[in-house]
Amino acid sequence: MNKSLKLFGYVLFISGIILFGLMHLAIALYIPNLSGWSPPGKLATILNEIIGWVPYTLSIILFIIGVLIIIYDLWQIRQRESS
Structure with a gap:
C-alpha cells in the first residue's frame, strides 16, 4: 500500500x-490572436476566451495533491525510522 500511495503521488x-x-x-499559441484584454489581465482574458x-x-x-501525498509518505517513512 505504501509503494502504491507513493506512486500515486508521483503520478499526480x-x-x-504536464497539464500545466x-x-x-495553449496560452502562448493563442496570444497572437488576442485582440484586446480586459482589466483582470491577459492570462485571465485568454483563459476566458479559450475556456x-x-x-x-x-x-x-493535481500538482498540490501530488506534493501533499509525497510529503505525507516521506513523513511516514521518517516517523518509522525514528521509532
Whole structure:
C-alpha cells in the first residue's frame, strides 16, 4: 500500500506539471490572436476566451495533491525510522 500511495503521488505530481505546461503552451499559441484584454489581465482574458479555467485549475490541484501525498509518505517513512 505504501509503494502504491507513493506512486500515486508521483503520478499526480507529474500529470499536474504536464497539464500545466500544456495549458501554458495553449496560452502562448493563442496570444497572437488576442485582440484586446480586459482589466483582470491577459492570462485571465485568454483563459476566458479559450475556456481554459477548468484544466488550468485542475493542473494546479493535481500538482498540490501530488506534493501533499509525497510529503505525507516521506513523513511516514521518517516517523518509522525514528521509532
